[in-house]
Amino acid sequence: MNAAANTANAELPAVIKALYEKFGESAFVRQHTAEGMPTLWTGRDKVLAVLRYLRDEHRPRYEMLLDVTAIDERTRINRQGQPASDFTVVYHPTSFSGNCDIRIKVALQMNDLNMPTAIPLWSSANWQEREIWDLFGIVFTGHPNLSRILCPPTWKGHALRKDHPARATEMEPYRMSDEIQDREQEALRFKPEEWGLTRKSENSEFMFLNFGPNHPAAHGVIRFALQLDGENVLDVVPDVGYHHRGAEKMAERQTWHTFIPYTDRIDYLGGVMNNLPYVMAVEKMAGIKVPQRVEVIRVMLAEFFRICSHLLFYGTWAVDLGQLSPLFYCFVDREKAFNIIESITGARMHPGWFRIGGVAQDLPKGWDKLIREFVDYFPARLAEYDKMVMANSMIRQRTRGVGVIDTAGAFDWAMTGPALRATGLEWDYRKQRPYSGYENFEFEVPIGVNGDCYDRAAVRVEEMRQSCRIIKQCLENMPEGPYKADHPLTTPPIKEKSKLDIETLINHFLSVSWGPVMDPTEVTMTIEATKGLNMYYLINDGGIGSYRTRIRTPSFIHIQAIPFLSRGLMLADFTAVVATTDFVMADVDR
């Protein structure tokens, strides 16, 4: 770790140099992290100016606020070289033109948990600041509606604080009496005035429609409060949190190893794709370099899950528009893909199959036969769906020019993945910052033109073709070799090496029961997940598990753009917009 820090010291990154010049070196404190991402601490009074400078003046510009989160630092032991802080707010702007990231931290003290809101800079900061208020209790002054977002409005305390109980057994047994039920229900009542909406205009009275939490087209437990004038959608207020499990809190109780299966359930359509950023982040911390075979196996399975997730999107999108059959066809294909996943990993949707430093098992004998069948079969099916869905003139009429967003808008709302590419920006994490050996594969990055519902769907359809191409390359070029890295921190360790003598047995025992123990540091790992950029920000305090795990999911960010996309549309268009936003509620609420 120290070696990495030293090399980073020698060469000051250009962005830090520019910031020092602009604001003076005294305005910042620099922090070194394992992954070498520029990290600066600054004061609360300067942070907005710094962010504005990064967004507007600095070249390359940092167009998007990828993430905002907070850390409860009060029980953190290893904070060498960091300013004193009870709570730290972390901004993570990212630059698409320069292909680089920066992390800006602001220290807050317990008696003064206030921050200025960043909404004037980036609209996407809205929900993330609400989330921080909800889970950490940090007030963002100037925020239009700083209300709870993930926890129920009646919740007491702030869940991600270290002094908040993490398990039910630490609290009083929960009983729901009639009064509590009434109170909770009353708290859920939608009050338009709180959101700045009016109940009527000059010549008509608006209808407020609860679209969800249980609605056939809501894709999970989410509620949209729609302000309707006849069939016209005037405004939308999404209400999330029905699926909140507190995955980030759970991560603080689990060891590095035992948290892997929880990640599967974040984006439950993404399966092992969720394991990938997590295990890669831990590997970065541990300094593990995985064998090539592991990389290729991981890529292959991740692309299978990309196909599965996109197929589900494809079918449900068609059925939301009112076309019945594609849903069933897509599920048939998905079934075939799941069969392959099952025969390799033993599970279908949540394999939890990647390990720190490798994968759980080697590929089974004859694995290539099933996959060969699939890559021969699948492109022909996609061509059929193209004729039935994408070339269908009624679908085009329903979705062209509906829910339009341009690239600048996508930056403002922090939209990534297919939604960003549909606006015409050719930017895929797998190409721009290849991870897990993606640089060795040949594939195209499909883009759209108009950034409407049709383009978002078309990009996903083409991505399935490219995924199939990647899988084919994996099939033909699968390297030989071990399925686990030969590294002392690989978890679980290779069993053959444990039975040599008592020393190796003790080591084995420790790494199975504790898992890896690594030097304190911070690490960020981002991947191009099925729905956009999925980022894990892990803070290691030297324990057997994570001190703080931040999971930046694309769905949560995308949902807050739905009002922007659907204002002025009709009710039927709204379902098209919701479908092409392609969110998974587990991914939203975590």
Place this chain on the structure above:
Amino acid sequence: MFEFVVGSPLNIVLILGAVLVAAALLIWVERRVLGFLNERLGPNRVGPWGIAQSLADVGKLITKEDWVPPFADKLPFIVAPIIVPVVMLLSFAVIPIAPGVGIMDLNIGLLWVLAMAGLGSYSAMLGGLASNNKFSLLGGLRAAGQMISYEVFMGISILGIVILSDSFNLREIVEAQHKHGWFVFPQFIGFIVFVIAGLAETKRWPFDLAEGESEIISGFNTEYSGMKFGLFFVGEYIGMLLLSALIPVLFFGGWYAPFGLELPNAIISGIFWMCAKTGCWIFFFILVRAALVRPRYDQLMNYGWLVMLPLSLLNLLVTGAVVLAQGN
């Protein structure tokens, strides 16, 4: 062998019974065919090939709790589901099935069908209004707009036939086709408009905007359960059966055999060909359901008033002009 006379009690009982059985069977057929088209099985457990599925469904619906929401407007809520099946069965009364087989031989048969279709639209509207649910209300509004519009096009589209056959009587229309050939050829535009408007009238996919599952949950029947829902459901299928029977009568020569493929007995031949033609159309409608996309409400309305109405008026005008010219 007994004599078949239109309107005899035997006729009435047989035809209405056959229609009800056919509607129940149709539910099963549609689910099976749709399953086949969707690469799945469809209901295949109750009875051989699942043929008794509808019976089991009826049993379930009847024994289910018949719940009237406390916030609903009771009278219209209960009346609404009864309207569809009754009106659709009444429409069936004028459908000529074979020489001597039919319930009514009405000289204004075609208008009768239109009148019943007009009354049928109340079912969805009242259901939507009485449920006192926002989704139902939206569904009811959609149903009202859609049905009242497409009724107009449906009415105008068949006036060409009335001019050609010089009658509103469905039997005379069939006989006229026997003399002059199928009306689908001279009345092709009218035929297209009629099929589309008919689909919209029965609220079948892709014109199921009033139910629009992905938008308004189940539209006008969101609050219905048990046999009240069952009545809406059966009504829809009788409507589909009616439309599938009406198209052959109006455009494809009714009970008369095509290409001279007549069976020995005129009545049996008539029933056979009528059923065969109806079956073809039923299959067509199932195919349409499996393939097409639901249009948006404003698209549906624009399409109706800007395309269907001018087309059907033009058709009427040209037909009238040609008949006048030939008459002179």
Place this chain on the structure above:
Amino acid sequence: MNLLFYIAAVVSVLSTLIAITRVNVTHALLYFILSLISLATIFYTIGAHFAAVLEVIVYAGAIMVMYVFVAMMLNLGHATIDQERAWLKPTIWIGPSLMAAPLLAALVFVLLKDTSAAEMGHTVTAAKQVGIALFGPYVLAVELASMLLLAGLVGAYHLARK
């Protein structure tokens, strides 16, 4: 046919009365539709088949649908029911009713006295005859009516554009 006529007549009078006295607009409309259908039945029993069907298509099937449509659009709640109830107080309806009563009596008297009406159900007026009558002797009236409707249509279009 005679019996049918009387049944339909009684239903029509009763349903109209109930339609007037309902406070709930949906219920009132339901009875009104029933009244129109029974009127159509009366037409049918006296041999005016075409008129009977048109009554159902135009009035029950189209115009009343518009009424129900409007009822849905306005989303009338309990407030209107209370208002209706207030308007149905005897002080409001008793005056007009008293004055209308002599007129009704006069009408009944005239109807009873006039015995020149033909026995019903003997002549059936076919659609063709109606058409010939409309576009023959009464063509001027038809054209005038259609002009009026066209004017209404243009006016409605103009209003809706605003």
